[in-house]
Amino acid sequence: MKTKIKPSTFPLGGIHPRSLGFNTMDNEIKNADLPHFVSIPLSQHIGVPANAVVKPGDIVKTGDVIGESSGFVSVNIHSSVPGKVLEIKKGYSAIGSMTEMVVIEFEGELNMSRTGKSPVKWKDMSCEDIIKKIKDMGIVGLGGATFPTHIKYSVPSDKKITELVINAVECEPYLSADYRVMLEKIDDMLIGIEIAKKLLNVKNVYIGIEDDKPEAIQKISEAVSNIEGIEVVDLQHKYPQGGEKQLIKAILGREVPSGGLPLDVGVVVSNIGTIVAVKEAVVDGKPLTERVVTVTGSIVKNPGNYKIKIGTMIKDVLAEVGLIEDPGKIVMGGPMMGLAQYNDEMPVTKGTSGILVLSKKQAKAYHHAPCVRCGKCISVCPMGLDPTLLCTSIELDRAEKAIEQGQNDCIECGCCSYTCPSQKHLAQTIKLGKLRQIARRKGEA
């Protein structure tokens, strides 16, 4: 049975962020230069960090396990280059948390031995074996949340999944990595979808693509036209449609309950890049050691979509693409939700979808004016919150009130801050409220 479900976008809020005048959508994926050193964090996913299984002086090959998963919510970490382990040090990762990192000096040649291997007949494998493979190959959600994929695909027995939604929205402005992947890797994507379908035992698959990417919609629609159960859903271009709650609402019309997961409405959402990585892991036996990253910004000489080895430092990437002037701000991720970095020695990780370089002029500290009650933040909030009210509660340290007002429903998309004419730090304040709540909870425990 094929039902036609088409609300073309999510109903509440949303914005169309302004362009800064650069576009990498037409830049084909290019392999980035090989780095001399990589610094691979052992915690690149949500959950328990992996345990280091190498020591300084060890020689590793590409794809060798250097960090072993240490629990259910954990995945393996692999070496992205062949070479010698120099040290295992503590350092901050791009998300700002202290983690162990394995530093490897590139030595020898990139091992291409896997190309000779014949693809695995995954259809003969049991679901358990496929899940194990996904975990062993270190696959996590590549949309940015880096949630281990094997957990997402191990559905608790009391839940029934009815739909798989492929997130091909890539709503963050200026990023085009997912777009290039969906154009260039359609066949891999289709196999990845089949694998996910088998694991989740679902029949209906929806691929959500926004209408600002007509070429992708057309190409993928053609590719799936003969396949039963896969439908491309054309969505109105609007940020933050890539938020999974917004995407499910837009495609299926269902609302994930407050505090709940897509599982609660019978849906699993997977990013398009993750689906391709799943295929490569299961069929080609390829661990997650590289990913496509959009490197962009108006001061970048050669912006584009680069396939970068995990652990490559930002400064090596920027040296390759070239900068016109000294950067004012370096953002890991997109302009709406990315994280500003305090130096350029951060490694690219599994969750890095983009590196955005802003000029000194573009990198402004905003001085906020008082709220003028225009109500724009309320009207753009995709979660139906009242950001200015919430912000006031948090500023006054009324924690209970802020939680009642939906502090924890905030998806941190940043629409409120973007749109505020007074340039108040609305999303930032709500994030602060959440952090304070976590700190309080830790204090109580």
Added chain:
Amino acid sequence: MAQDNSLLISSSPHIRTKDKLPVVMWSVVIALIPAGVWSYFVFGISAIITIGVSVGAAVLTELIINLLIGKRITVINGSAFLTGLLIAYNLPASAGGHLPIYIPIAASVFAIAVIKLAFGGLGQNWMNPALGGRIFVFFAWTRLMTSGWAAPMSPDVVSSATPLAALKFNAGTLPTHLDLFLGKTSGCIGEVSAAALILGGVFLIIRKIVNWEIPVFYILTTAILAWIFGGLNASTPALFTGDPLYHILSGGLMLGAIFMATDWVTSPMLFKGRVLFAVGCGIITVLIRLTGRNVEGVSFAIVLMNIAVPLIDRLFRLGIFGTPGKEKKA
């Protein structure tokens, strides 16, 4: 891993809209220019003098108070300029030269010092400052504010009745609808030309600086009520015989509906609330115009509804995504 001090670190989002507060305020000022230019043609240089004095007094008051209490200088954001401009637009163009100069000064000082800054400055005032200033001088110098209206195009010679007064007291000849629309009539400096005001309003609505719902519902409510009840004042009273077009084109309705009722600070934040607010404004306006002692009721209508705004905002709240039926608590 030393910190690189040349890099700015801040929490996302890293881009912001270009429509920040000063841009918005000055855009509204730009939208008011056509009406100001028109006032020069209709009422002569006296209108421009009143505008200049009013704006100057408003900006100076804000600057002096900023300096006195040692807060950040806020005049640059244009809100005091805008308040002064709106006050001038709401003052009558008098026959026989301009209005005594102390009236615009008193109105501007009261609006900025008492109504805006005493409550905490921009964003904290619960009443539209320009209207508050106007109402203050209206009651302080009622005679000057309500008589001796300059006739259009010959400001120094003749005094004339405003269109609404002419309608209410059957005094003098009524101007034609076309004259009302273009603004060849007597009245307050900025209110006479519906055409110039609509031009500015369309610009602001397209720029998404003011919402469309308040002007549209305000004007619509006024038109419908004026049509139903407007005929009751006539020599042969009858329902449904009023002239809605005359009512919406005359007096301060266009200026009030487009530029004053839509003030962000003193209007509701959400669509439903704005509709209620606008309908309320319309009802009070028509009530005062048809049955009140004053011929014009726009300022009072908007100020009365300003008072109700916090209650209206409390009434209409969006539900949080994923919590059907559960209302957010204020």
